[in-house]
């Protein structure tokens with residue numbers, strides 16, 4: 001009898017301990033999500049369900065508005081011990097930073113693109129915090145993308161930017177150049193657990209305006225704050241060697257085409273607000289939200305190459321709210337989709 005009681009209370013204690021351990025494990029597992037979401041500022045337009053995770057190795061800690069956030073930073077090249085892989089990754093980095101040298105109109109490998117560099121839009125070789133970096137690519141690809149309605153590999157996504165952002169021709173998947181670019185991008189994101197996305201990757205969210213963004217208001221602002229580098233005619237400035245741009249074109253025949261990601265106002269405004277004029281960072285932007293939206297509206301109102309994309313968005317209800325070409329699954333005009341106001345469109349798709 002006495003023995004039985006002893007056993008029962010022992011079992012009871014073990015059960016309680018196990019419960020405690022269980023609760024602790026859950027708390028520890030949820031902690032990073034709670035911490036990383038601290039500086040979220042609500043009203044995001046891109047409903048991204050990818051979980052936020054912390055990078056496993058080097059992370060940057062920065063302080064903005066009193067909140068300490070943990071941002072993604074790329075791993076160090078010293079971690080690569082295989083020399084063949086190191087060569088590939090280094091060539092990939094070169095290709096991202098100086099694409100035109102190899103693949104532009106005067107490229108020494110081939111002539112595939114409009115002369116821009118990937119780095120023009122993926123700043124600091126695709127590593128700048130909220131500078132449209134490649135932090136989340138390795139961890140989230142291959143992934144289902146609504147634009148093509150297919151599961152896309154990194155190669156396909158890279159070629160999307162070749163054909164749209166660089167208004168050019170695709171690379172062959174087995175070419176040295178494609179293998180190198182993919183090796184570099186995969187290396188950059190190798191410290192993010194599969195399926196997750198670290199804070200600071202891609203572009204930073206920006207609140208909608210209550211009104212449409214206005215190209216007429218944007219023009220004088222562009223002249224005052226951007227034209228010194230990108231020129232009044234938007235065509236940018238080439239280096240003296242004529243191979244690469246020192247300041248890339250923002251519109252005109254040498255710019256990205258109207259099928260490119262940056263032709264969507266929310267992408268342009270998020271890029272511009274936290275990265276331009278050149279030198280600003282996400283925690284010290286210089287443009288107000290209104291200025292960023294209006295200047296961006298001015299840039300996308302200007303002429304640029306057209307790309308036929310008949311197979312884009314096979315399910316029209318999946319088009320992003322700022323996709324400027326109908327038909328749509330809603331009643332809003334192409335103009336409202338291009339310039340906003342976006343809140344009502346966003347609400348429509350929430351229902």
Ligand code: HEC
Nearest residue numbers: 116117118120121136137157158161162165256261262267
């Ligand atoms: C004119 C600007 C521009 C240029 C130049 C450009 N890109 Fe992009 N790229 C973008 C934008 C904007 C996005 C995000 C688009 C979106 O989410 O709709 C993007 C997305 C990507 C992504 C997916 C990122 C992610 O997190 O899902 C990859 C990979 C990529 N680009 C590779 C490249 C490569 C390689 C080059 C050079 C050959 C290049 N890009 C040149 C603007 C550009």
Ligand code: HEC
Nearest residue numbers: 119120121225226229246247248249250272276277278295
């Ligand atoms: C001091 C010079 C300078 C100023 C001023 C400047 N930019 Fe830039 N901009 C650059 C450089 C340089 C790049 C390319 C960065 C790289 O390749 O590393 C760039 C890239 C861009 C891009 C990438 C898109 C593409 O097609 O290549 C956009 C968009 C852009 N700038 C918009 C703006 C806007 C809007 C302003 C004004 C608010 C502005 N810039 C002011 C130097 C400048």
